[in-house]
């Protein structure tokens with residue numbers, strides 16, 4: 004924003020460049036940078052000095068005028084000593100803020116507030132945040148800044164449906180101001196690091212993220228649906244997200260997770276999405292390629308060709324039979340409707356939530372109808388039961404599907420189904436849960452992976 008002095012509105016008074024006038028036509032301190040304000044003060048000071056030279060008797064009066072000047076004694080010292088030495092401004096304490104101090108403090112508050120906003124805020128919390136931002140934009144003391152902010156808010160209404168969305172929106176709003184002031188554009192992928200987690204430089208053990216790949220400073224970040232079905236669970240409640248989350252865990256790559264709960268952030272319109280520190284965006288199989296190209300793939304078990312073929316066959320079995328039964332449980336059992344809505348839709352405002360839930364249900368039904376001609380509840384669960392039986396036999400007494408010591412991709416896939424089936428709230432319609440419980444080894448397999456890869460982190 005241009006803060007040059009508005010000479011057009013003041014025909015009689017000329018202000019130094021940079022002075023911003025308030026609504027009353029007078030210089031506005033919180034809209035003006037200190038450095039510009041001091042020029043104004045210096046001008047005042049020169050006038051006083053001239054008066055002093057012309058009339059010695061008026062020296063006391065001049066002191067009085069200066070000492071009661073708008074920025075006080077500290078300001079006067081700066082004006083007298085070196086008006087152009089910006090470093091001196093740091094020494095000024097307890098003075099009313101200029102546009103920069105106020106801006107810095109306000110951005111600190113706004114970004115920190117966004118960093119601690121609930122991951123999945125209630126409808127009421129979303130409304131409170133909206134009205135806070137609306138009031139903020141009316142009362143922000145730098146009127147010209149506030150006006151600009153309000154205009155931008157009209158073009159880009161606040162996103163309050165999740166912590167991720169709010170942080171991102173605020174970052175973009177701040178970047179608009181940065182851009183207009185010729186400042187650098189901030190990388191919005193780093194907002195948590197800047198405002199919540201701190202830099203990964205080892206200053207704090209809990210903040211330190213070990214290097215993951217090629218000496219990257221920051222690990223990759225998985226944006227997913229989350230948190231889990233049960234309180235305190237860090238496992239995604241969405242099977243597809245949990246599959247990739249678990250696979251990344253298997254290679255012991257330290258990555259961040261973000262409960263984005265916003266599929267539209269992904270180029271495919273689906274979560275999860277893995278964003279690397281260089282900004283590369285990976286979805287689906289690209290995540291697998293990333294893992295396999297990474298040194299971390301050494302942590303995974305190696306399969307023979309025959310095992311690879313078997314593994315693929317079991318994955319396909321799970322991705323059809325178990326997936327259909329899971330989709331049916333989530334989207335087609337009326338008694339499960341609210342639990343599904345709580346996770347996938349509740350954080351959106353009404354009526355968007357209804358529309359999105361309707362679309363998601365249709366997408367689930369469409370996906371099932373590609374493979375099966377009619378959606379028959381009994382048939383779907385029967386097929387899932389047969390698939391579970393086959394998986395149980397294949398697993399036998401082993402810890403993992405192929406091999407005893409190290410997991411492979413199939414373990415991430417099967418875990419993602421079984422864990423979510425077992426975690427989903429038990430209702431009369433949760434037949435799938437009972438079907439899994441018939442196979443003790445599958446339940447044990449799921450528990451062990453959870454304990455080893457998720458529980459240990461707490």
Ligand SMILES: Cc1cc2nc3c(=O)[nH]c(=O)nc-3n(C[C@H](O)[C@H](O)[C@H](O)COP(=O)(O)OP(=O)(O)OC[C@H]3O[C@@H](n4cnc5c(N)ncnc54)[C@H](O)[C@@H]3O)c2cc1C
Pocket residue numbers: 004006102103104105106107108109110111114143147148149151152173174175176177178180181184186188189194197
């Ligand atoms: C709503 C609002 C509107 C403003 N409008 C104006 C205006 O019209 N004219 C004017 O002169 N000043 C305006 N300001 C003040 C201005 O934005 C700066 O705060 C001020 O210039 C001081 O800048 P700074 O370089 O110290 O860093 P700031 O911009 O205050 O940023 C503080 C810190 O935030 C981090 N940061 C920077 N960008 C982002 C981002 N996009 N997302 C997350 N973190 C980030 C950086 O680490 C930075 O050090 C406005 C401030 C606010 C709050």
